Each structure stands twice: as structure tokens, then as C-alpha cells.
Amino acid sequence: MDLDVRRLRVLYEVALRGGITAAAAALHVTPSAVSQQLGQLAREAGCELLERSGRGVVLTPAGHVLADHAKRIIGAVEQAQAGLAALRRDVNGTVRVGAFPSAAGALVAPAAARALARYPDLDIRVVEVEDQQSRLDLYSGTLDVIVLQEYDHVPTPLASDLDRHPIARDPMHLITPVGWGSRSGRLGDLRDVRWIASAEGTPCLRSTLHACRLAGFEPDIRHRAIDFALTLDLVDAGLGAALVPGLALRNVPSGVHIEPLADPVTERRIFAVTRSRGTGPRRPAIDAFLAELTATQRSDLEPVAAIR
Amino acid sequence: MDLDVRRLRVLYEVALRGGITAAAAALHVTPSAVSQQLGQLAREAGCELLERSGRGVVLTPAGHVLADHAKRIIGAVEQAQAGLAALRRDVNGTVRVGAFPSAAGALVAPAAARALARYPDLDIRVVEVEDQQSRLDLYSGTLDVIVLQEYDHVPTPLASDLDRHPIARDPMHLITPVGWGSRSGRLGDLRDVRWIASAEGTPCLRSTLHACRLAGFEPDIRHRAIDFALTLDLVDAGLGAALVPGLALRNVPSGVHIEPLADPVTERRIFAVTRSRGTGPRRPAIDAFLAELTATQRSDLEPVAAIR
């Protein structure tokens, strides 16, 4: 007669991921188990919650309603745990952090190290994630904190039930082979050279195109690299110029010349996102880690100077 | 790592009933099971939730916090069920109604019969309850609707998370042995006769005393009856007069004379109480029953005329 909250969790995950197999993967069980739980839940609810659509399933109206309630219930449970942890006032438990590669290495790792040093009972787990996937994992509780980037001309919309915690501004840098000599950051001087940029559809590529067009030319992109380390290696080999955010400039090859991008300054903003706790405290462990993350010094963002 | 909602239910029940044994009875399990669940919950929570105090247990601060969250979570689950039922728009399931005896017989039973006749899938269960106990059962979900009474000079406080649904006003009647002749409802004429009243501490007794004192005398109470049927039998035997609410006047013995109590009119108000659904619908089944209950005709409240 009563709805089982554990099954509601399963339904919520299915609604989030859009399928039984995906939900099963997120829950670390087999699709069969998910299917059985949903079947039982439908019996408890007294009506069909999802129907087959092609190869997969879609939620019925009742399924959507119930999934929405499930979200609220799961939030209330998490709030209870947070309230309890806040009452104990001790920072422990696990904090799962998802971040894109350059932030993970330059920002999250040091912050995690500081937090772990300060709170011995803390367990921080860093996962490299894709932007889109990370939001699902944040909603489902697989992740507690995600670190996102936002290029200044591409604002990132954020749902109202998520909290935004600014971390840093990360200015773009112009990098060229040392053989080319210094350009003093003038983008316009590089209208006729070969370029290295990120893959189609990435915000980094859009940012590069945006900056070049502002400077009055269309870059001649010859090479594509998603990993900034590869970008640096390509530049080091003299294959072209590139625009790279400062955070990615760690362990720079010796053949790469770096200079800050002169006016107009192009930069990306880096921020953390957590599930919003409408009322009531967040888990102290999460707050402790966020404190370390947002306390990042400006110097951490300019490793260029240290390397040059 | 996660708090189990089923265990939170157990904790909530313990907080409500004030003990493990009482909670176990309400949950229809053995105290041992409750104790084990609480132990497991304490391990999940990471701190003690209750401590022994004398023969029983009391909640620790953490226990109170968690029980409070549990209440919210349970409410959210119930809201989910209500939302689902409202979506199905069909009136079915079980409605458990608690009422004091006279209302149960005169009001609840006919309303339940009408509701059952109109909605074949409905399952209504009427339970005779004590006022105090019924509120706990309402909170814990053992009952969905309780019917309470309120004498006009003794207002009944109601928590903010409960909804009040007025049903009827039930005026008091003056009943005397037929041999005494008609008194035309003047209470002052009966200052020197023997009286029959309810037991110490009952609101009915307070109401009788209040009415007599307003009329300027202290009644000479010789007999005590809680059940109004017994009161009527005692009056029928010529042992005294009594003040009885109209609803109790069913199947009146032939030797009993009934007349409405003249000014000042003393009456009790009868109302139903349900758990408040802050936002979102109530279960259609409960609404359907409430509709029948509040649609009670005035004629139902004056069976006197039909019997006289």
C-alpha cells in the first residue's frame, strides 16, 4: 500500500537518465533489477508509470508526477542527513567532486589536498567528467560538487535548484612557438598563421573563434586537440598558434612562448555547483571542501609566471 | 551510508508514542524489531538517537532533529501518494476514521454508508477512539480522519499541521423522566432534583456544570455514566435528570422526556480533522468521505422530533 522510497529512487534515476539501462548503470545494478523494482512500484502506485517507446521506455504522466515527488523526497532525506551531520559538527564522510580536466588538475586537486590535510576524517573523490553528464550525476547524488566553466560570451544557464559558487576567473593566453618571437599579445598580428584549436562544438573552440573574429579575422585552423597538453605539444612542434586558458598552462614544454592575451581580454569563469538546500544546512564536509576550493589564491591561477 | 526511510518511520513513531513498546504496537511488530531498527538507524546516523531513561527511553537532541526530518519526509511520501491518486481521479483505497461513540453512530456511520454506496471501490473503516489517542494515530497515519467534539466554552486547540472540517453544531437537550412532566426547557426549574452526569474530567461533565452554574445552581450529581445510552436508561428509571447532546438521542427509552435546552443555548461543535497537506491534493478517497460527512443534513442532528 505504501510507496517504497527505495523504489522511488530507482524511478527518479530512470527519469533522469532516460532509460532503464542507464539508470541501472548509475545505480550499479543490472537492468533486470531496475525493471523489477519499477514493476513493483507500478503495482504499489496502482497505475502504469512508464510505457515502451521504440527500443526504450518513456514515463507516463503519472510517472512524471511520481518522479517529481521522488525528487522532493530524496531531497528531504538528504536534508535530514545534512542536518544530522551539521549537528555533529564534524567534517567527515565522502565528498565526490566532478570537474573538467584542467580545473581538476589545477584547482580541485590542490583544494582537495588542503581539505584532506585539515580534516583527517574527510574522504574526497575527484572524478573527471563531461559537462552534461556531470549535471545528471549531481542530481542523482553520484556527485556532490561539480566544477564547471563558462566562457564570457557563452553564459551557462543553471537550474534554480542548484547553487553556484564562484571560484576564479581564468584569462586566456596566447601561445606560440618560441621561434616566432614575441607578439606582445596582439591577436591581430597572427591573422595569417596556422592555428590549433579544440574540437567542433566545444566552448573552447567557440571562445577562440570569438576572440579572433573580434580581432577581425577568421583563424586558419589546421589541427584539432581537445586535451590542452596535446595543444601545447603541437605548438611546441611549431605547428601553429593557440589560445589556451591559464589553468591549462602547467608543465609547459620549453619550445612554447606564452603571453597574456591583450585587450580585449577573453576569459572563462570557473565555478562550483552543488544541489541547493532550500532551507537547512549543507553537509559540513561539502562546505569544508567548498571553502578550500573558493579560497584558491590568484597566484594559483597564474602558473605562467612561475614557469617562464 | 544512506538513511533508510523505513527506519525513519520507526523513529518517528517512537518519538510520537514516547516509547519503543508503544511504537511497536502501533506498527504491529514486536518491540524487539523496533529496537533493532533503531540500533541500525543510529549506526547509519553516526550518533546516538535515544538514551535510556528510567524504564523507558527518551530521544537525544540528534534524535529529535532526525524525527522532525522524518515527519517531513513521511509527509512528502504521503503527498506523492495523494498526487498519484488525484491523478487517477478515482476514489478507492482505504479511509480509516476515528470518532467518539455518539458521533460514530449518528454521523460517521451514515456518511460512511453513503460514501460506500456511491464509490464501490472505497474501503472505509470506522474505529471508536479516545480523543487523545486519536491524534497520535492521525499523525502516524493509522487514522486518516478523526472526528472531535468541542464544547462551546472549552475550545479545542489544533496544531497548525492539521486541517479542521466543521461538520455540525449539536445542541444539548434536557432529558427527564416522563413522570416529572414538562419543564419547557427551563434549567432553573431543576435546581433541586437529582442529576446524572458523565465521569470526572470529561468535557461533557464540564459542559453540564457550566450550564447549571449559568442557571445559578450547583447540580446534585448522584450517578455517573459515560455512555449516553446508560444515561438514558438511568433517566428512564426515574433516577434523575441529565443534559445530553442531541446526537446521543437515538433509540430513546419510552420513559424519557426530551426537550431542547432553552436559552442560554449550550451546544457542542463537531468537526473532522485531517493531516494538513501544505501544498498538493488530499487523497480523493478522503475528500469523498469528508464531503459526505460535512454534507450531513440538519435533520440528522434532530432525531428527537422523529422519536417524540
Place this chain on the structure above:
DNA sequence: AGATCCATGAAGCGATGCTACAAGAAGACT
């Protein structure tokens, strides 16, 4: 048409939660 992916069902096994019973602690009664 074959191949692939996804959801669902049946059988079996391990874990979980219950009952029954016993023991210990703290009032209440005589």
C-alpha cells in the same frame, strides 16, 4: 534479413528483517 540494443521474465542465492525467547535494568507495590 541479420545484427544489435533494450526491456522483461524465471530460477536461484544471499541478505535483510521479522518472531520467539531470554536476560538485564529500573520503578512500583506490599
Place this chain on the structure above:
DNA sequence: AGTCTTCTTGTAGCATCGCTTCATGGATCT
């Protein structure tokens, strides 16, 4: 004081539940 009662907690055993594995049935893509 001593005994009784009441309440909670612990242990052993058993039923139920939920998972995995394996197999089946649709639906889409090539």
C-alpha cells in the same frame, strides 16, 4: 526489603525480499 511488573536489548532461527544470471521478445539500424 523484597518481589513484581514494565520496558528495553540481545540471540537464534526462519521467511521474505532483492539481486544476479540466463533466456526471451520487440524494435531499430545497416
